[in-house]
Amino acid sequence: MSSGEKKEYWRWQESCWIDESKDWRAAKIVTAGIDVGSVSSQAVVCVDGELYGFNSMRTGNNSPDSATNALAGVLEKSGMKLEDITYVIGTGYGRVNVPFAHKAITEIACHARGANYMGGNKIRTILDMGGQDCKAIHCDEKGKVTNFLMNDKCAAGTGRGMEVIADLMQIPIAELGPRSFDVDEEPQAVSSTCVVFAKSEALGLLKAGYSKNKVIAAYCQAMAERVVSLIERIGVENDFFITGGIAKNVGVVKRIEKLLGTTAAETKYDSQIAGALGAALFGHTLMLKQGASATKAA
C-alpha cells in the first residue's frame, strides 16, 4: 500500500446470495423488499413467501440509485427482471425514494416481521442496531409490532459509531468483536452518550497506555450499555433477537446478553436483511389479500 493510500477499515463485507434450490419461474407470487438505510441498503426477493435471494451493499449518496443497485444484484444473479416481481415494498430511511416500490412501510414493522421469519414465531423482543439509529421492538407471534422505541438523535449505539472506532483503531471492522475479548480484564466503558465524546475518550485511553484491544472492549461495553438502557424502557421478553449490522459484532452482542441476562436467538440468515425481508413478506401478504392474480410491476 502506498503511503498516500487510505485503507478503509470501516468497510464491511457486502454480500449477494441466491437460493439455487428454488425456481422463481415456478412461483405464483414474487415479491421484493428494498431497505434503503442510512448506511446500508438491502434488497430481498421472496418467492411464495419464502426467502429466495438478497443483496446487501453500502448506501450511496442517492437513495433511488441505492435501491436500484441493491435490487439489480439479485436480478442479475437470478436472471429475473423487474417485471417478474409482482409487488415491491420500500422501507428504511429512504423508503419513499424507492422509484419502483408500490408501497412504503416503516422499518419498525418490517424488522419485526423479518425477525419473526428469521428467528421463529417465539421472538417477542427485537433489538435493531442500525447504521445511524437503534430500535427496540416488541412483537406478537405473527411479527406484528406491539411496542416500539427508537433513538435516532445521535450515533451512540449504532453501526456508524463502530465504523468510527474501526477507523480510529485502524483495525478492520469485522475483527473488532473478537479482539474485544482479547484483554486481561474488562475495562470501564467509555462515554456512551455521544460518539464524538467516545472517540476523544478512546484517544485519551490510547495515550494513557491502553492496548487497542482494551479500548475496543471499552467501546463495545459502552455500546452495549447504551442499547440496553434503551431496550429496558420497553422491557425484554424472550425470545430475544438482534437485527442489523451490529448483530454480527460478537463483542457487542455478548456484552448485551450479559447485561440483559438472556441469550439472543441465533439465525442462519444475514442479520442485516431483516428489514428488507420483512418488507418482502408484507408484500406477499398484501398480494394474498388482493388475490394472486394481481398485476405485475410496471
Place this chain on the structure above:
Amino acid sequence: MIANYGYKDGSGEYYISIDTDKCTSCSAGRACLTACPKEMFEIITDDYDDEVAAVKQSFRRSLAFDCSDCKPAGGYTSLPCSTACTPGAIKHSW
C-alpha cells in the same frame, strides 16, 4: 401498539408514548390535535392500516424543548395533551 416517540440524550429520556389501540376508536374526538399548543400531534395511517395519533416527525428530536411550556415550570398542573385524551392513550416519560 405502544408507540414511543422521542429520544434519550445526555440530559435524560424524553418520550411521548401513545397507546394506538385506544386511538383507533377514539372517544375524545381526536382532541389531542387541538389540545397541544404546538400542534405536535397528527393522525396517520400506520403500517397495519389503522388511523392513529402520532407525534409529527419534526418534533421527535426536540421534545424536551417543545413540551417545556406545558410542564409545571410553564404554569401547567397537568399536560394538555394527556388531559384532553380521555381514553388515556398519551403519556410523557418525564
